[in-house]
Amino acid sequence: MTKMRYSRRSLLKTGAAALAASALPAPMIWAQEIKDITLRQFGTGVSNLNEVAQKVKEDLGFTLEMTALDSDAVTQRAATQPDSFDIADIEYWIAKKVWPTGNLQAMDTSKIANYDKIVGIFRNGKLTPDSTIAQGTAPHTVGFTSGPGGTDFVAEESGWMTLIPTIYNADTLGIRPDLIGRPIESWAELLNPEFKGKASLLDISSIGIMDAAMVCEAMGEIQYGDKGNMTTDEIDRTMAIMTEAKRAGQFRSFWKTFDESVNLMSSGEVVIQSMWSPAITAVKSRGIPCVYQPLKEGYRSWGGGIGLSSSLDGMALDAAYEYINWYLSGWVGGFLMRQGYYSAVPETSKTFMTANEWGYWFEGKQAVEPITNPFGDVLAQAGEVRDGGSFEERMGKVACWNSVMDENQYMVRKWNEFIAA
C-alpha cells in the first residue's frame, strides 16, 4: 500500500517536473527528464539490494527496478531475453557464456571516472605486480572486448569493458566450530568420514564442480591442469570420487539457495559445507558459532559486474553510465564491504566506512568496537579479527575463479549423473 502511494506521488512530482522542464530552457531538461527514466536491473540476490535502488533515487534521481534471480535464471535471461532488462548484474563466468550472444554492449572505459582506481584483478589479473593469476575464468580474461559491437574477448585493457566490476569475494568452506571441535585446515576435510552424513555441497554445477575439484586436489587424488577448465578425464575422475562419497552417505543434503545453506548450518544438520560469506553472517547473527574457514589450498573466488543491454541507448544509456560511475564512487562499495564483500574500487569506499570498519573488513585488524552490518546486526565483537585476515591475504590466496569450462556440457551431464546417483 505504502509503495503504491509513494509511486503515485512520485509520478505526480515527475509530471510537475516535466511541465516545468518544458517551460524552461535546455540545460534543465536533462536534470528533469532523468527522473522519468527507469532502468531495469536484474541479477543474483547478492548485490540486488533495495537499499541501492533507494539511494540511486536519492542521489541520481532516476528509478532502478531490481529483480533478483538465481544464477541459472540470470544466465538464461541474459542469454535469451535481451529486451527484458537494461542492466545485467552478473558474474564473470556468466559473462563468458552470455557475452558472445551480443546481448550486452561494450562499455567505454574513458567514461568511467574511477577506471584507473579499479583493482588490478579486473584489469590485468594481478592483485599486486608479482602475484600469479589463479586458475579458472579470471575476471580480466573476459573483462575486455575489441571495441563497440565486439562479441569477443581480448587479453589487454582495450578501453572497452564487458562488465564493470562491482563486487567480489573469496569463498571457502563454512564450518560449525562448536560441533567439530578441532581445527580444520584443508578442503579435503569435506570428504573426511568423520563428518559422514554431516557434509553438504552446493548443487550449482559450475560452482559445485570447483569445490569438488578443490577437495580432490587437496586429497592428493587428482592433479588438475586447470581446475577451471578440466578435461573430460579430470571431470570423470572428480565425479567418481564424489559419487563414491555420496553413495557412502557422506552428504546430508545439497543446497541450491542461500537460505537452504543457512538453514542446514544453523539447524546442525550439517557441520561442514561449501558456503557463501553472507550465509555465514546470517548463521552468526542467530547467535550460532560459524566460521568461514581459511584453508591452506586457498580460496575459490568469484566476481560480479554490471553489463549494459545492447538495446540501451540515448538518455537511458547516459543514465546507465551515470549509475556505473555512482556505483564505483564509494557508497555502494562501503555498503557491500560492511557485509563482507569487496568493492572494485576500495579506496573510494573507505570514505563511507568508519576506521574501525575499514580496519576489520579490509585490513584484517582487530575490531576496536563491535562491528555491525548495514542492517544493524552485530557481526563481531571488539577484539575479533576477520576470518582469513586482510584483503591482500584473502584475495592473494585465490586458487581458482568460478568458471565455465570448454567441456561444460559434458560436465553438466556428469554433474546431473552425480546428483541422480
Added chain:
Amino acid sequence: MPPESISIAGSFETPPLVRPQRTRRGHLASRHVTGWLLAAPLAVVLLAFLVLPIIMIVVVSFWTATEFSIVPAFSWENYEFLLGSDVTWRVLLNTAKYAVVTWAITVVLGFTVAYFLAFHVRSQTWQTALFLLCTIPFWTSNIIRMISWIPFLGREGLANSALLSWGVIDEPLDWLLFSDFSVILAFVHLYTLFMVVPIFNTMMRIDRTLIEAANDAGASGFQTLWNVVLPLTRPGIMIGTIFVITLVMGDFITVRFMSGSQSANVGRLIQNDIGLLQYPSASATSVLLLIVTLMVIGILLRLVDIRKEL
C-alpha cells in the same frame, strides 16, 4: 472430448423419415453443426494450450544446444544420450518407485477415509464438515506444507527430540529427513486428498439398498466391503490413481526439497537441464516422461473403463 460427444449425439439420430424436414431448416439448425460449435471453444483452448505446446516440445527435442543458444536441427543426439545413459533408467526406476509406493499408501488411506465419511458418518452436516476438514491443509500452498516437515523431521527437529526424550532412541534418526522416507511422507501428505475426493464421490453414489441386500443375503461386513463396495468404487479409485500417479511422476520440487537434492526423479532431470539452458535435452526427457506416463495411464484405463462406470 469433443469428437466423442458428437458420435454419441449421432447415435441418437432421429429416424430417417423426419430428416428432409430438418435439412430444410438450414445448416445452423443441424445438430452436427451445433455440436461442433459447442465443442469449438474447448477444442481451441486445448489446441492452443495443450496440443501446440506438446508439439513444440517434441520438435525442440530434436534440436541441438550449445552453451547459450539452441539450434534448430533434426538430430537424435538427445535421445541417444538419454536412452544410452544408465542414469536415465535408474532415475525412471526411482520415479516409478516413488509413484508406486505413494500410490499404495494413498489408496489405502484414501479408501479408509472415504469409507468412514461415506458409510460411518450418518449426518450429512457432519459429512460435509469432516470433508471440509480434509481440505483445510490445502488452504496453504503445497510448498509451505512440504517445507514445514523439514524442521519437524530434522536431526534436532521435533520428532527426534520427542523420541529422544521418551527414551525410544538414543541417537537422532538421520533417515527421517533428506531420505526416500521423507520424500514419500511429503507425497502422501500432499496427495492423499486427491484419492479421498473421487473415492468419496463414487461411494456416495452407491445405492444403499445394495448393501442392505448384501446384509440380508448373509454377507459379513468384510464380504460386503470386498464384493460390493470395492467393485463399485473402482472408478473413483482409478481417477484418484491417475491423479496421484501423474502428480508424483511429474513432480520435481518435493523430491528436491525433501531429499535434500540427494535423490533424483525425471522431473529433477528436466529441471536441471532447463537451469543449464539445455532446452532440447530437457524436451527429450519430457517426451520420454510423457510417453511413460501415458503408457501407465493407458494400462490403468484398460483395467477399468471409467466412462462406462461413471
